[in-house]
Amino acid sequence: MKDIFPVARFQNLRTPFYYYDTALLRETLRTINQEIAKYPNFLVHYAVKANANPKLLSIIRESGMGVDCVSGGEIRAAIHSGFPADKIVFAGVGKADWEINLGLEYGIFCFNVESIPELEVIDQLAAEQGKIANVAFRINPDVGAHTHANITTGLAENKFGISMQDMDQVIDVALGMKNVKFIGLHFHIGSQILDMGDFIALCNRVNELQDKLEARHILVEHINVGGGLGVDYAHPDRQAIPDFADYFATYAKQLKLRPYQTLHFELGRSVVAQCGTLVSRVLYVKRGVNKQFAILDAGMTDLIRPALYQAYHKIENITSDEPAEAYDVVGPICESSDVFAKAVDLNKVRRGDFIAIRSAGAYGEIMASGYNCRELPKGYTSDELI
Ligand SMILES: *Cc1c(COP(=O)(O)O)cnc(C)c1O
Secondary structure (H helix, E strand, C coil): CHHHCCHHHHCCCCCCEEEECHHHHHHHHHHHHHHHCCCCCEEEEEEHHHCCCHHHHHHHHHCCCEEEECCHHHHHHHHHCCCCHHHEEECCCCCCHHHHHHHHHHCCCEEEECCHHHHHHHHHHHHHCCCCEEEEEEEECCCCCCCCHHHECCCCCCCCCEEHHHHHHHHHHHHCCCCEEEEEEECCCECCECCHHHHHHHHHHHHHHHHHHHHCCCCCCEEECCCCECCCCCCCCCCCCCCHHHHHHHHHHHCCCCCCCEEEEEECHHHHHHHEEEEEEEEEEEEECCEEEEEECCCCCCCCHHHHHCCCCCEEECCCCCCEEEEEEECCCCCCCCEEEEEEEEECCCCCCEEEECCCCCCCHHHCCCHHHCCCCEEEEHHHHC
16 A cells, blocks of 8 residues: 555655646546547546646646636636647636636637526627637536535536526527527536436436427537546545446447537546545644544645545555554644544554545645645645656
8 A cells, every 4th residue: 555655755745745646647547538439429528627736737638638617717727738729618607707708719619508697698708709609508407416415416406507497498599699609418417426327317318308409400419418427435546447438338328329419528536536645744643532633734725525525535644554543633724624534543643654645636636725824735746756
């Protein structure tokens, strides 16, 4: 286990920091490319919001993927990392005018539109720039995902997307506009989904909607099913690369793609989660009533997922080989929710030990904040350290 970390090289680095195993990232990207090569109409976009570290973005760009952005800042990050504008899709329930203008100026591939008011603004801003914007509609498929309530997005009660009942009307509005071109439908039902049944439910819904559109003689060139494939947080080494074969095969089998259609995916977590580790040092070991605390120099400001959605991350002491004891692993932030895990077994912990918080490559570094006036953690790749 420890052999996967260049611990000797960690000695001179200021903790906490993110460590990225680029060999694993490259292998993950290779696996994705190998799987989609089986299906000529499949295209993958990396969801930048999972991790926008420029070193990772440039490796992902080399793989040939496009990107899914949810803000103007992400569009800039993608362009700076060399992604071609015609491989950028732009989603988000609240796009500001400057963000829409930025997308129009770069000539991005498609805006994933979530309401009629937004469509009107895009049409107007495109007219001002003398352009025609490609638009897809994000439809809320009212499909639940078996994941944490905070990360389901495809239920009728969620803020995302356009309801199925409104789909026909929204398309009609778009077809009557001069500066938008309706090219597709977009869906995204949530994140950290491991039950293929959830994706099958989405496919069934897409099939129904497609039949309805076809009955109206409306052809849709692009179907985008979003992302959401989960990773094995409990066993980061056992299955470091998610089962992309099963994931893409599920869509190939269940979704009735027309021969003239392209199927787009927007994968975030499944691409980058397992290659990232938050590395921190133990500041103190403190005895409490009936328990002991390992107090780290990393906190919820560096990795907020446990505090935000009770997320589980595997934690390891990568310094010690001594017999395991149980610890509550906590950070230094002045919030009671600044706890990474309770009663976890770690090899006996001493001040100064390196603690690895695994599977932290997605929604980790990118969600870091400066609360308590803390410095943001740096990110190092294995390329730099070995
Ligand atoms: C967050 C998001 C994704 C990526 O989700 P993952 O679970 O990280 O794969 C894809 N599409 C949209 C629209 C998103 O908001």
